[in-house]
Amino acid sequence: MAFSFFGGIHPKENKRYACDRQVQDFPEPDILVIPMAQHIGAPCKPLVKKGDVVTMGQKIGDNQGLCVPVHASVSGKVKAVEPRPHTSGTMVMSVVIENDHLDTLCEDIQPRTQEEVEKLTAEELMNIIREAGIVGMGGATFPTHVKLSSGLGKVDTIIVNVSECEPFIVADDRLCQEYPAEMISGLKIVMKILGLNKAHIAMEDNKPAAAKALKAKLDPKEGIVLDILPAKYPQGAEKQLIYAVTGKEVPSGGLPAAVGCAVFNSATCKAIHDAVYLGMPLIRRIVTVSGDICMEPKNLMVPIGVSFNELLEAVGTRENPYKVLSGGPMMGAAQYDLAVPVIKGSNAVTILGIKNKYAVVQSRCIRCGKCIDACPMGLMPVLMYKSTYTSDPEEMKSVHMLDCIECGCCAYTCPASVPLVLAFRAAKQRIRDAAAKK
Ligand code: SF4
Ligand code: SF4
The missing domain is CATH 3.40.50.11540 (NADH-ubiquinone oxidoreductase 51kDa subunit)
Incomplete structure (x- = not known):
């Protein structure tokens, strides 16, 4: 029996762009950048160095504790082990592989x-x-x-x-x-x-x-x-x-x-x-590359380490993208550098055109309560937002800030365009920082 959870919204699905497109193998590029942090937990330590020859599926990074290894998604030569841009918006230690296009499989x-x-x-x-x-x-x-x-x-x-x-x-x-x-x-x-x-x-x-x-x-x-x-x-x-x-x-x-x-x-x-x-490690995944300005939206089987730039080239765009997101438009993260690579959690790259840029005229909260009706966690976004004025971690915690899943339903429905999710993200970080200091 299916139950309907509280709150939630019905944004325009826009799945028609790519839902009928069969998964195609993405042609392997010459260079792949494989970050050591692709999971929640301790990042991997590189197990290879510049000049090493690697095989497809070879373990190239691992660590103790809450960690899983990362593997080479192609065979070739390690060109560099250095920090590179990552979809998280930070620089992350990465293994850069020059593809030999031989796909020599790891003997393991x-x-x-x-x-x-x-x-x-x-x-x-x-x-x-x-x-x-x-x-x-x-x-x-x-x-x-x-x-x-x-x-x-x-x-x-x-x-x-x-x-x-x-x-x-x-x-x-x-x-x-x-x-x-x-x-x-x-x-x-x-x-x-x-x-x-x-x-x-x-x-x-x-x-x-x-x-x-x-x-x-x-x-x-x-x-x-x-x-x-x-x-x-x-x-x-x-x-x-x-x-x-x-x-x-x-x-x-x-x-x-x-x-x-x-x-x-x-x-x-x-x-x-x-x-x-x-016996195959996680070195490829399906990525939906879609958006309102894509010439040919696609579902691609992509080796980990392919750059967003290469995916954009594969689908083509009718105009210069206004925004490129890792993920979808509700919870995805806008990217400032399209050299970032596809990682294990990259289910989509969403490319949006300039028409999505609308002047957000933020006004004061009008106390309409729409955000409360929309919140699937049963929270009170209007009170949560008020608590962020104080910057007091205890006050922000008292309105269940840490239960926020950053889904964006509240901001989506807010007629005053109050930047609710941005404020909640920052508040959650402040609470965590305060806990870490203690
Ligand atoms: S972003 Fe947070 S507060 Fe807003 S609707 Fe989602 S869970 Fe509720
Ligand atoms: S939806 Fe916006 S305007 Fe309405 S109560 Fe919530 S924050 Fe205020």
Whole structure:
């Protein structure tokens, strides 16, 4: 049974630009820049140096603690190990590889038969997932082996997230249409690790072709249920999706495991299949390159490390882009340097034209309360904004600032164009800085 979470909005979907475009292999460029930070947690330390020869899929960075390794997405020669621009807006230590276009595969990459996979224990599977560098590919980039190990014995409901509620983005939609068997196979591995015999695949009702492709591969005896949910933004946010599927509310500050749930992105499931069956680490992903000024929006299978500049060239634009976002227009991050590379969490590059530049005439809050109705977290954005005047971390915390998921629903509905999300992002950072100082 599907539940409707509180609040939310219905922005123009704009998925028509790319939803019918088949995934195409992106031609490998001559130079790839592979950042050492592509996940939440400790960045990797480079394992290679300038002049080294690397093979495709070779581990080139790793670290202890909350970390997953990164791998070379092509074979070639290391041209540099140095800080390079990153989608986070910072400079990040990166390995720059000069592609030899030979695609020499790393000898560690060995496929496994079904029989071999069946013999693997949960521990061994989690280790394979870690060594393959798999993270949440919907954008969260949390290391998947950690999510799995921390869910052992606590999780009774697995949900695969195919909501993809952000406008323009159709990467997961295409993945489910074109790789349904691999996605389901990865999900079965997750079920085996967590010791569960049932799972949900949650999809919004605007993806009929993907739903049909999955249904054709699902066996009712295998315990996997496809839940079709009415489209509403931000259904893809973990807490909202859990409520929509189970009716359970994740408590403030809590993790999904607190209500027995674990959510995995559909691309993450396919990456798990590739790692376990093909022995292939996460070195490629589907990226939707779309926007209102694209000549030919595309869904591309892109090696990690390809620059945004190269993706823009691949789709062509009718005018100079006004804004290029890593992600979608609601939660994506505008990029100031298009030399930034595609990383594991890059599900989309959204290219917007000048017509999206409108003069934002910010006025005073008129106390209309629209932001409160829109907030899917049940927060009071108008009071949260007022608390930011004080700069007092305790006061900002008292209005549940840290529960804000920065979805932008409040700012989207605000008739006074109050820059709510910007203020909340800064306030959350101030609270964290104050906690760190203590
Ligand atoms: S950005 Fe934060 S406050 Fe605004 S609607 Fe989303 S969760 Fe609520
Ligand atoms: S929507 Fe904007 S104007 Fe209305 S109460 Fe919220 S902040 Fe104020």
